Amino acid sequence: MGKYAIGVDFGTLSGRTVLVDIANGAELATSILDYPHGVMSDALPGGRTLGVDWALQHPQDYLDVLESTVPEALRSSGVKPEEIVGVGIDFTACTPLPVTEDGTPLCFLEEFEDEPHAYVKLWKHHAAQPYANRLNEIAAARGEPWLARYGGKISSEWLIPKIWQIFAEAPEIYARMAHFVECADWVVWMLTGAPSRNACLAGYKAMWSKREGYPPSDFFEALDPGLRDVTRQKLSIPIRTQGECVGGICPEMARRTGLNAGTPVATGNVDAHVSVAGVGITGPGKMLAIMGTSTCHMLMSEREHDVPGICGCVEDGILPGFFGYEAGQPCVGDHFAWLAHNAVPERYFAEAAQAGLDIHAYLQRLAEKLEPGESGLLALDWWNGNRSVLVDADLTGMMLGMTLQTKAEEMYRALVEATAYGTRMIIENFETHGVPIEQFIAAGGIADKSPWAMQVYADVIRKPIRISGSAHGTALSAAVFGAVAAGARRGGFDSIAEAAAAMGKLRDVEYSPDPARAAVYDALYAEFKALHDYFGRGVNDVMKRLKQMRIHALSSRER
């Protein structure tokens, strides 16, 4: 009898299960389900339209992932349910959901099915920006000590701005919810029947810390008197640390997934943070970048540094014993998908089909023939705002250098380069503030599929790049925590370090900076930096004013 763990990774557009041999990390089966409802940014399923910057999901999609991909992974691997020692899951974040006392999503109730605030607010729901702005003003004015841990700014993507938006805009939903839960925790709750909150998400997305807990109620009262007791009233589920076993699979979910009832399930985790274990990182000096629709950057240090513009610094937030730092770019692959969907002419698709390539591979084939600087283009990678180092969802995209000769593959390359400049900005910001980086490890879809993009990144950031050894590294990493939840007693591991050593892996390839191309990129990065600061640091707030005009025009239309 073998010993296997299951990891389920809930991404932005789909969920995937991998079934992993815990002795060596070998992946025996993978199964993916695209979410039936996808990302809802225009309207609810019933037709109700959404405002600017909304991004919702339907929680039924997550249950569909479990009921479809777990049985499929078992079936296709031939592994028996009794050979599964544990299950780990990870999720996008902050992706929270209002639920009743027993965990029923409010959007499952007929009375709320046309109420946008009853649904999952996806991480990239940015309509809470006004609340984040107000929160940041108040926290700064009060000199809240915890603010420095989050780079001096709380993102509109995080939990408190999102629940404040519900409180202000849909008081009946606020009143009706018993808990506002991260979907990472909700899925674990549905699997086990046991409610839990995980320390990583509480720390990175809800301003909780191991030493101080949540911010005090007088801070929340300063936001709005009605929010005074928000943490006690809506965030009261006990917090559990990463790798703990929350419980066993409940009988109902055992029936639906084909797993044995009682199989250990680990505390929920965040897709980015969970992944560090899957590439074998066990300490400081190595940055892991999970590059997909967006990019998250994970880094550890023995000490706590105040680094401005990061997403958070949480003690034990990534691995026990270290301060875990997170930074991020909210739009990476999404840029390329936007371009392919909105700004690439038909002939490229025909030529791609003829070459037997998908559109991204075809655009890359054309783009990689160009030298740095040859397109004459420069972009700011802000199609979905800027998370680090500006922490401002109201920034928007920019491209310049277009001529009548500009072609789609040049714009494609410019967007890839822009995301690399954004990454260099984050790296330099960490290093300037005392957290050095020796190696850059990339995981996720882009790292996996695009050697060309990885070479561009190496040339831009001037650091060697290693790649995650798994095409499903996040799900693999979730499986690592599943094996830890089991513990040695039930066939797994007793520590994350042991599990990571056995199951984590890197590909046998390294991308090294090319000196000539890196020199050209130094010059282009200097131009990027100047425009980054001009548009992003308040010299010319044109992007914010245009966004306000857009919101005004759209709301005038609705009236």
Added chain:
Amino acid sequence: MGKYAIGVDFGTLSGRTVLVDIANGAELATSILDYPHGVMSDALPGGRTLGVDWALQHPQDYLDVLESTVPEALRSSGVKPEEIVGVGIDFTACTPLPVTEDGTPLCFLEEFEDEPHAYVKLWKHHAAQPYANRLNEIAAARGEPWLARYGGKISSEWLIPKIWQIFAEAPEIYARMAHFVECADWVVWMLTGAPSRNACLAGYKAMWSKREGYPPSDFFEALDPGLRDVTRQKLSIPIRTQGECVGGICPEMARRTGLNAGTPVATGNVDAHVSVAGVGITGPGKMLAIMGTSTCHMLMSEREHDVPGICGCVEDGILPGFFGYEAGQPCVGDHFAWLAHNAVPERYFAEAAQAGLDIHAYLQRLAEKLEPGESGLLALDWWNGNRSVLVDADLTGMMLGMTLQTKAEEMYRALVEATAYGTRMIIENFETHGVPIEQFIAAGGIADKSPWAMQVYADVIRKPIRISGSAHGTALSAAVFGAVAAGARRGGFDSIAEAAAAMGKLRDVEYSPDPARAAVYDALYAEFKALHDYFGRGVNDVMKRLKQMRIHALSSRER
């Protein structure tokens, strides 16, 4: 027997002939030929590749236009050759060509057919920018008095930078050419056998003036000792004024076009300047904008004002008795064509076909549903550089405000709006410097085909807009000059004013600014202006540096 005139308009992509009743301007027939060689910006017909910013044409295409469209217009109208009182032609400018003593284009000689410099340099050939830059430096340093007439800067599109480029890069072509002629004059030469230079082009594009002639030879010597006698050696054909009769159709061209030999042919003219007569403008206060791939702005005043950043102020340059001012935007319809060709996805074309619309009409149908500000986008209309008021071909396009929701029709609208902001910049620049504008009259393809674009322009510029009464207004206007060349004695008119009164026409429609939309555009225009000055007036020369890097990358590739 009726009395008719023929006008032939040579545009950027095609040539068209209209056959016009000189009693009332009624257009009896139109015939168009797309240039077989189009615009050559990548390679010569023989395969030799061209550099960055090159734009050439093949003079055979112009002869093809005459031999195809004139007979077709005669045929389809049923008008007899003896009923044609005169012929006028107009051309893009500055579009010059090196020829032998008898007018043979050097590119017709076998020895030069693979030599780029032997071909027509189309107006938008921008590869002479380094020569224009040097010329402007030298002229400014010497305090050349004529410089103020051209807004303080000579464009790389004009004749002297273009012939200097030939002198420097292809000395054998420079040595071999007997004349460097505007194609407007070359076509008249081919039609009549009589060489002539027209005063409008000599004035606007070759720094000639009625009172002072060309700049003195010591100025040209300062550019390069070898250019000292350039005007005497290469620009020596006598200058004739607008509306003069250069000669009659020669027997050979009578045979090829179906016109009678001896039919009077007017001095060559520029497409933009010729058109003033065709909309009935006879004096100051009315700006004519010819809106096609690019836009030219024509305006007259009784006095000479130094207006910075215009293309030229030429005495008698538009109509006798006035100082004629020209300004321009080198890329207007070309923006929309670029977008449609390079950045509109296939589904739009399918939907357009289903709606029975061409892609531009379909994008407009979507774009016109948006309110000002609703797209959240702002562009600088510099895909082909900026002519007025910055006179800088090294500037490039910019767009900002993009999000993951941005759609093609929003970018389309942003580009239309950007060209309108560029026009407002030009209008304000004239008014600030003493040349008032009461009415704006638009002609050309965009004015003719897009009521929506005209309303956007009216809202942006806050002035009423009238539209040329002819869909072929430029060719009609050329016909006006054909009728003037005939003179009353041969059945035409003795003055441009008389001919313009009889044949010129405006459509019975006026676009008035909408106060609410104009107010939003005021705010957007303020943002445009700030970025215009930031990128265009030297605060951040990133566009120029990127262009240099592009040129460097391309030339490294060739080596």
